[in-house]
Amino acid sequence: MEKIPHRTIGRLTLYWRILRDLAGENHSHVYSHALASRSRVTAAQVRRDLMVLGYTGTPARGYDVHKLKHHIEVFLFPAEEQRAVIAGVGNIGRALLKFFNGRRPKLRIAASFERNPDKFNRLIQGCPCHSIEEAGEVIRNTQATVGIIAVPDEEAQFVADTFVASGIRGILNFARTPLHVPPDVYVEDVDLAMSMDKAAYFARQSLKSEPSKAVIKEIHL
Amino acid sequence: MEKIPHRTIGRLTLYWRILRDLAGENHSHVYSHALASRSRVTAAQVRRDLMVLGYTGTPARGYDVHKLKHHIEVFLFPAEEQRAVIAGVGNIGRALLKFFNGRRPKLRIAASFERNPDKFNRLIQGCPCHSIEEAGEVIRNTQATVGIIAVPDEEAQFVADTFVASGIRGILNFARTPLHVPPDVYVEDVDLAMSMDKAAYFARQSLKSEPSKAVIKEIHL
Numbered sequence: 001m002e003k004i005p006h007r008t009i010g011r012l013t014l015y016w017r018i019l020r021d022l023a024g025e026n027h028s029h030v031y032s033h034a035l036a037s038r039s040r041v042t043a044a045q046v047r048r049d050l051m052v053l054g055y056t057g058t059p060a061r062g063y064d065v066h067k068l069k070h071h072i073e074v075f076l077f078p079a080e081e082q083r084a085v086i087a088g089v090g091n092i093g094r095a096l097l098k099f100f101n102g103r104r105p106k107l108r109i110a111a112s113f114e115r116n117p118d119k120f121n122r123l124i125q126g127c128p129c130h131s132i133e134e135a136g137e138v139i140r141n142t143q144a145t146v147g148i149i150a151v152p153d154e155e156a157q158f159v160a161d162t163f164v165a166s167g168i169r170g171i172l173n174f175a176r177t178p179l180h181v182p183p184d185v186y187v188e189d190v191d192l193a194m195s196m197d198k199a200a201y202f203a204r205q206s207l208k209s210e211p212s213k214a215v216i217k218e219i220h221l
Numbered sequence: 222m223e224k225i226p227h228r229t230i231g232r233l234t235l236y237w238r239i240l241r242d243l244a245g246e247n248h249s250h251v252y253s254h255a256l257a258s259r260s261r262v263t264a265a266q267v268r269r270d271l272m273v274l275g276y277t278g279t280p281a282r283g284y285d286v287h288k289l290k291h292h293i294e295v296f297l298f299p300a301e302e303q304r305a306v307i308a309g310v311g312n313i314g315r316a317l318l319k320f321f322n323g324r325r326p327k328l329r330i331a332a333s334f335e336r337n338p339d340k341f342n343r344l345i346q347g348c349p350c351h352s353i354e355e356a357g358e359v360i361r362n363t364q365a366t367v368g369i370i371a372v373p374d375e376e377a378q379f380v381a382d383t384f385v386a387s388g389i390r391g392i393l394n395f396a397r398t399p400l401h402v403p404p405d406v407y408v409e410d411v412d413l414a415m416s417m418d419k420a421a422y423f424a425r426q427s428l429k430s431e432p433s434k435a436v437i438k439e440i441h442l
Contacts, residue, residue, distance in 0.1 A: 010415055013415045040399050146420050170422075
């Protein structure tokens, strides 16, 4: 169970979402190649990933949409409510609070942490805000296992250390700092600046390659 | 130039950021293994990635921090101002506007688009907001090449089609919809719900594996 690659888990959440959409469109079955095409992976990859669940489709009609969706839910989503906390309720932090809460019935952001005393003991997007110094106590009381880091880069490692010492085992890191954590703690980095730089870089490369295409067209005219 | 893998570009932006931090800490040189350790990749990977730039370090002292940073900047960042647009100025969209503008001097979000008429012809985070129906004209006027999609999932493909038809060549997609675009358009998906699900899943797996560790400890006592 514990050896499942991180990317397989990512793809399973993607399949789940596609199955949810297919169920909403009243599809009863789906072929691995259709699931693959919507996920932009190969059909062989889809079949390998789904084997992890111990679920196989009937070749004639493909996978049962509702059953497969249920199998993925049992595998991926918590059986009981799982709680998360967030450090940093600036622009990104507040947007994340609003984005995440209510999205997964069994995953709830139970508390937020700030350095700014003006925000202490207030509800921010419906979520109580505490001093980061109270993080240990709040995390133990809420039994939170997931921590979101949305603080400035230079504070990220300190927050990660506090989170890990208090029992957090999965971190969603929006700071652009590679975090050092023990091997049993999972870090998912979301690097918005890097993603933007990549989109901008490839947009320029795409435009650069256009004049050469135009030249080739002229030669063939 | 166009065959450079997407992940190499991602890692180059990471090295750039580390070099910027090292320069700020007054380091003059850095070894590939130190850069690798901070980036959580192998030293061989760092050396391979930097070969793309045509830059090699002197083995005795490592890479010159300022020179290498400059080489990456010339390679990665636009020589002239590059413009982006954003569709959707809800919570995530507004947070992104505030996050991105001012972060890269040569990359500016020049306009935003909305479906909600209350937001038209207003400045949102300093950025003019237009109807999505004006997207073609605004994108051509601003010569934007990058488009950020922060609209509800079911509107994302329509926005992507509008963007591509108007000259956008790089898309940063926050909707949880695999987009269909021509091969010369780059899409960078940022799937916040998937990232959260992964962090939550691995946090639970980490806790599950703890009792077995405890048992092993008892046996060895």
